[in-house]
Amino acid sequence: MSPRIRILRKVLNPPIINGFKPYGQESEKLNLESINLLYEEYEAIRLSDYDALNHHEASIIMGVSRPTFTRIYGSALQKVAKAFVEGRQITIKGGQVYFDSDWYTCNTCKCYFSNPEKEKNVENCSLCGSQQINEIDYNYDEIGITQGNDLCVCPNCGFEQQHQYGKKCNQEKCPTCGTTMKRA
C-alpha cells in the first residue's frame, strides 16, 4: 500500500536565489555535501520570519494545517542551523509544492484574475477593463481569523467552547459553573 498522500503546499513565488555558499578560512578545507532546503521550507521561513505572521495565518496561506506548518518550519530552521554550524552549502530545490502568483479581484464584474507577467503593474481588470481592482492581500487584521479548531475546556464540569486566538483560556469563565477555563 502506498503511504498517506501529502497535500501540495502552496508557495507564492519561487526564491530569487538558488542557495548560499559559505566563505572564510575553514570553509575552503571542508568538502562536505550541500544541504537541500525544500521550497516549502523556504516559504515557511519567508512567511514566519520575514513577514512576521504567526503560524495560524501562515498555515492558512500555505494551505496546510497549523501542526504541519510548524513541522515544516522546524525542519527548515534545523537545516539552516546545521549548515551554519558545520559550514555546509545550502541549495534550495524540490518539495511537493505548486506555485501560485498574485491574484487580483475586480469590484465591477466580480472576477478574480492572475498576473503571469509579474513585472508589469496591473491597473485594469482583464475582463471588463474597469480600474476598481484590488490585490488579494493577506492582511489578517482586517479579515480577522479568530477561530479554528482549538477548544477551551472547563476543568470542573467538562464544558467545551471554541477557543478564540488572542484571548487566553484562563481569562474566560465557564458559563455553566463559573470556574476559570483552561486550554484543551
Place this chain on the structure above:
Amino acid sequence: MKVAITSTGNSLESTIDQRFGRCAYFVIYDNESKAMEFIPNPYKESKEDAGTASVQLMASRNVNKIISGEFGIKIKSLLDSLKIQMIVLKQPEKKITEIIELLNH
C-alpha cells in the same frame, strides 16, 4: 489577443462552464478579428490528467487568457509558467455573449 472561455454548449446563448479540464466546449475568441470558434473538449471523459491535456490544447492555439469557473491546483502553476492569464468567474448563469461584451470594453 486570443481568449478561451469554457462553455456548457456550442451556441452563444450557452452559459460558462464552471470547470476547466472537463468542460463541454471551449470557445476561442479573437479580440482583433472578432472571430469565434467552438471546439468540443476531447478530454471531457478521460480518466485522469484532463486538465494538463486541455492546457496543451490551449497552448497549441496560442491562447493568451482563459476564463473559467475554477482551475485545478496542478494546472495553476502550469498556466503560470506558460504566461497564460487565468480569469475566474464564479457566476454559472453568465452567458457567452455577455462575457464577450465585457471583453470588448
